[in-house]
Amino acid sequence: MSWLFAFALAALLLPSRPAIALSLAAGQLIMGLNFFFLEKLVKLFTHGGASSKGARRSVLPGRFFGIAALKLAPVYGGAFALIRTRSVLPAAFAAGLSIPLLTIVLKSILLAFGSGPSSWTRRATSTTAISGNAVKLAAFFFLIPLFAAILVMPGAAGAQTPGQPPHAAAQAAAPAHSESHEEGLPNWVVILNDYFPSSPVVHWMYENQYLVFGWIAGVAFLGFVSFAMRKPTMVPGQLQNALEWIIESMEDVCGGMLGKHLDRYFPYIMAVFFYILTANLIGIIPGFKSSTSTLDVTLALALITFAYVQFSGIRNLGLLGYIDHLAGSPRDVVGFAMLPVMVPVHVLGELVKPVSLSCRLFGNIFGEDTLIVVFVGVAALCLKASLVALAVPPMAGITALFMLLQTLTAIVQALIFSLLTTVYLYMMLPHESHESHEAHGHGDVAAAPHHGP
């Protein structure tokens, strides 16, 4: 996975900063070679030890030195040559080197906490899996905002990203055109920035508000889960019951579509669901902001989902099967004749998925936020004109009403995002199981639209 991630990163950076991207890719490649040879070496030792034949022993040193020399030459030689000739940027190169290491560290942490791929689904009976889930979720929660920040970086150099309103309201000396822009309600980061304008930490938080609030959402949810699941029992308490109800009903819905593949994909689906849900709900609290109300975060989520769906498609169908799926599975003459039309249509259909996912989430959450901002703004205008009786009671009522609506939107959007992820994954699965289900007349496969937007 780390390869995919790093290459996606490099490809993202490629248009704006080619030097950094190339250095990243180079570091990545060298670390990959390093691990490849390291794996060979370790396998040599363990296999030799396992078989423990005398004849094998004598072969071992020769092979060992051969592979070691092979490893040393391109890996360290290549790295030094690259750095010496100054053809790479050191920082980006180091980042490229560290991404696989980071992945391995994360993976070992997950393994240390004893979490398997299906640990989400056995939470009630096996209590040890809970902490592993927490770590997995934590890794996910912290990666998403980071990824979003990377997406922001190329845009921030040029024009201002549309997802970031200029926050002119917070600054006293705002330019005159600020009235016509959308202004977010001042959250506590903005207020903090007003009081401590010189502190670099506060300034960094002000610049990366969505990152901060994304982290807050993650920490809040993790805190909630670890609190609710601190002593999981067979007869669940209130909070545990609520969580288990959510997870079990999602399990029913997703299991109807994914069938026996559920265990593999369910952790990802639930991680997405809970992250979006928490991030959405946090925006309702005054002084906080939904990290999903910027296109950067939702695009990061949608791109990760897109990469995951395509990756699982290749893994499930095989490369040839995947290409066959993209070509619309031609089986007869008409199918092959339609090939030049069907391939672009299918490829476009795949590419539109992340756009529609991210725009839907962003538009809904941002729209709700804007609605509340507008009504609060009207109330503020009335207050300024000292029309207190007109301002406060009806506006408070309307705002409360829309906050109720916002809660509904938050839940529904999280549900839609994760269900669409499920549908996309389902469309990438081999369809034999689905057809056999129908042939047996079970009909327990939930109706899933075959044609996405």
Added chain:
Amino acid sequence: MNFAATLGLALPIGIGLAAIGSGIGLGFMGRGAMEAMGRQPEALPKIQVAMIIGFGFIEALTIYAFVTMFFLQGKIG
């Protein structure tokens, strides 16, 4: 008629048209789902899930218009 004025007229009308289309679509969808639920109350959860997914697809169209408006709003001037 200059570009900004055209944009200023077209964006709200576009959103309204998208909303009309989405509303009709949502109406059809909701009617179908309600009839199905009334006919087969035991299939309620499955119908609801399919309905919500469909709502998501339909609603996305208005959201696209909204996002487009939001991107182009700065150019009204």
